[in-house]
Amino acid sequence: MSLASTETMRAGPSMLARLFARQELALLLCLILVIAFFSFTAENFFSVRNMTNVLGQASLALTAGIGCAIVFMSGEVDISIGSLLATIALPLIIIMNDTNSLLLGVGGALLFGLIIGVVNGYLTAYAGINSLIVTLGTMFIMRGGVYLYTGQRAIPADAALDSFIALSDGRLFNVVPYSAVIAIVLLAAFAYMMRHRPFGRQIYAVGGNPEVARLAGYDVRRVKFICFIISAMLATVAGIILAARVGSAQHTAGLNFEFQVVAATVLGGVSLAGGIGSLTGMALGVLILQFLSNGLRGLGLPTEWQLVITGMIIIAAVAFDEAKRRRIIGG
Amino acid sequence: MEMSELTQSSAPRRFIGGQLLGSSQLVLGIILAVLCIAISIAAPQFYSEANIIAILRQCALVLIVASGMTMLIITAEVDLSVGASLAFVGCIGMAVLNSTHSLVLGMLAALAFAGGVGLFNGLVVTRLKVNSLIATIGTMMMLQGGVYLFTREAVQNHHRLVSFTDLGAGYIGAIPLPVVIAVAIFAIAAVTLRFTTLGRYLYAVGANERAVRLSGVRSERLKLFAFVVTGLCVGVAGMILASLMNAGQPTAGRGFELTVIAAVILGGTSLLGGRGSLFGTLLGVLVLKVIDNGIIILGWNQDLQMVVPGVVIILATYLDIIRNRANVR
Numbered sequence: 001m002s003l004a005s006t007e008t009m010r011a012g013p014s015m016l017a018r019l020f021a022r023q024e025l026a027l028l029l030c031l032i033l034v035i036a037f038f039s040f041t042a043e044n045f046f047s048v049r050n051m052t053n054v055l056g057q058a059s060l061a062l063t064a065g066i067g068c069a070i071v072f073m074s075g076e077v078d079i080s081i082g083s084l085l086a087t088i089a090l091p092l093i094i095i096m097n098d099t100n101s102l103l104l105g106v107g108g109a110l111l112f113g114l115i116i117g118v119v120n121g122y123l124t125a126y127a128g129i130n131s132l133i134v135t136l137g138t139m140f141i142m143r144g145g146v147y148l149y150t151g152q153r154a155i156p157a158d159a160a161l162d163s164f165i166a167l168s169d170g171r172l173f174n175v176v177p178y179s180a181v182i183a184i185v186l187l188a189a190f191a192y193m194m195r196h197r198p199f200g201r202q203i204y205a206v207g208g209n210p211e212v213a214r215l216a217g218y219d220v221r222r223v224k225f226i227c228f229i230i231s232a233m234l235a236t237v238a239g240i241i242l243a244a245r246v247g248s249a250q251h252t253a254g255l256n257f258e259f260q261v262v263a264a265t266v267l268g269g270v271s272l273a274g275g276i277g278s279l280t281g282m283a284l285g286v287l288i289l290q291f292l293s294n295g296l297r298g299l300g301l302p303t304e305w306q307l308v309i310t311g312m313i314i315i316a317a318v319a320f321d322e323a324k325r326r327r328i329i330g331g
Numbered sequence: 332m333e334m335s336e337l338t339q340s341s342a343p344r345r346f347i348g349g350q351l352l353g354s355s356q357l358v359l360g361i362i363l364a365v366l367c368i369a370i371s372i373a374a375p376q377f378y379s380e381a382n383i384i385a386i387l388r389q390c391a392l393v394l395i396v397a398s399g400m401t402m403l404i405i406t407a408e409v410d411l412s413v414g415a416s417l418a419f420v421g422c423i424g425m426a427v428l429n430s431t432h433s434l435v436l437g438m439l440a441a442l443a444f445a446g447g448v449g450l451f452n453g454l455v456v457t458r459l460k461v462n463s464l465i466a467t468i469g470t471m472m473m474l475q476g477g478v479y480l481f482t483r484e485a486v487q488n489h490h491r492l493v494s495f496t497d498l499g500a501g502y503i504g505a506i507p508l509p510v511v512i513a514v515a516i517f518a519i520a521a522v523t524l525r526f527t528t529l530g531r532y533l534y535a536v537g538a539n540e541r542a543v544r545l546s547g548v549r550s551e552r553l554k555l556f557a558f559v560v561t562g563l564c565v566g567v568a569g570m571i572l573a574s575l576m577n578a579g580q581p582t583a584g585r586g587f588e589l590t591v592i593a594a595v596i597l598g599g600t601s602l603l604g605g606r607g608s609l610f611g612t613l614l615g616v617l618v619l620k621v622i623d624n625g626i627i628i629l630g631w632n633q634d635l636q637m638v639v640p641g642v643v644i645i646l647a648t649y650l651d652i653i654r655n656r657a658n659v660r
Contacts, residue, residue: 123645134645137641140637145638147634148634263465304480308477308480311469314465314469315459315470318465319459
């Protein structure tokens with residue numbers, strides 16, 4: 001059976017089928033199809049302005065998605081990122097209001113993010129608690145903490161720093177939003193790390209088979225620990241961008257954000273089981289969902305329909321992917 | 332490795348005493364006892380009949396859905412759509428009640444809808460092989476959007492059926508009706524899981540699905556069963572919630588899925604499947620709701636109702652790990 005299937009693998013599939021076998025190419029094709037479809041059907045969809053707007057909107061999920069994907073690849077999950085978005089906005093806005101310095105505010109937020117990442121990572125990697133439980137717990141703790149501290153009210157950014165506003169409104173060369181630039185730079189840096197740096201390969205090894213990785217001399221716990229810190233720091237960056245966009249620290253910021261990011265990441269072919277996937281795939285997954293919701297809005301569909309259709313597409317895409325994988329393996 | 336997994340997964344042990352000591356339930360029982368003692372010292376009214384009944388009533392909704400969810404997680408799957416489904420069920424049930432004035436038809440509609448959602452989740456997971464975490468996030472989105480397409484505001488009670496109001500607010504003797512329903516569902520689920528072949532197979536599927544399939548049992552059907560049962564539990568809980576609020580609220584049930592899953596995990600059921608018990612889930616629900624109640628009667632800020640359970644979930648799991656390590660040595 002297995003022999004026969006390798007035979008067919010070698011001789012059988014056409015050029016097109018082989019292209020489809022590459023996850024990223026299939027996703028890219030989907031993205032192009034989505035864009036093409038809405039370009040013909042929705043007004044004002046295919047314009048530089050709208051395209052770059054979507055990029056700006058996608059920057060949140062893109063940035064946090066890098067961390068989410070890396071944690072997935074290491075064989076763990078992090079669902080605390082939504083609450084983290086709301087949490088780190090507090091030190092950011094409060095320090096900025098006090099000191100009138102964006103740099104200090106961002107520093108405070110990153111420090112907070114670092115602490116959260118260390119806590120998540122320590123409890124998972126060193127205390128050995130299931131990461132879904134740990135991050136479910138810290139998700140509750142952070143959201144509750146934000147509610148407690150703010151009394152469920154938004155804290156506006158009084159300082160109105162130009163640099164802070166530029167984070168949401170500014171555009172590089174007046175075209176690409178700065179938030180998208182940040183996301184793309186981070187994406188490129190981490191994609192390089194995952195592919196060409198030893199640490200990236202260690203993450204794949206640890207997620208693919210922790211026992212083999214351990215025998216190969218990798219410090220499995222340390223790798224996972226660092227993955228959680230990366231995830232929290234990147235979610236912090238996403239939180240800073242979000243705070244700039246809404247101009248305040250919102251206690252409800254990032255509600256359900258973790259679900260959107262997880263969905264986009266899995267849509268992008270990153271396996272929950274660890275060791276499989278790429279950041280390019282994740283990015284394509286995010287873009288597909290973002291263009292989809294933008295296009296549906298362009299068609300005049302209410303947000304409710306966007307939710308329904310997005311849900312259906314996530315299920316359909318993962319089901320299709322799974323069917324394809326089984327056909328290739330021949331199982 | 333394989334062996335130790337297998338021995339661990341022979342979950343339902345023979346003696347209640349051995350079971351208590353052999354799982355996380357001892358830790359949880361101690362936590363519950365300490366909580367009760369501490370709260371009652373600080374606030375003596377904790378032990379009043381009215382307060383205990385209030386706690387039980389609050390446990391009922393979570394316990395009903397957690398009974399199904401425990402079965403589902405034991406088969407190594409999970410359902411994140413229960414919160415969104417809970418809201419939708421209330422709206423549909425209330426709408427059917429308004430147009431038919433029949434409690435039976437309203438209940439049937441609610442059960443059919445929620446069971447249908449469970450069936451859909453189950454089919455997507457077992458037939459299309461989609462990871463249940465993702466599949467049910469998808470369903471959650473569809474339901475959250477769908478409920479607003481169904482109704483933009485709360486479906487009010489226009490039928491004034493006494494039997495419907497009793498569903499949430501009625502009593503049998505001194506015990507609230509929702510508690511009686513919850514205990515009945517819990518008991519059926521517990522007996523099924525512990526004393527029937529079906530229950531044994533649910534554990535087996537979670538522990539080692541391939542072994543179950545190779546021994547000639549259709550593992551997909553077992554998982555499908557657990558999904559549908561979870562759905563039906565949501566149907567019952569959704570109608571009780573609608574009765575308590577006297578309306579079908581499209582915004583109800585936000586975060587409900589996380590409370591339910593937290594209670595199940597707290598009760599020592601492993602997310603990897605094959606290990607856990609409904610008795611643990613009962614303790615988990617009680618711990619979470621006693622904490623909620625304590626925060627209210629001590630007059631603390633109610634936002635602590637999110638923080639403290641978060642700490643407790645992590646702490647209880649950690650204590651369990653430490654105790655297991657000590658046992659191994």
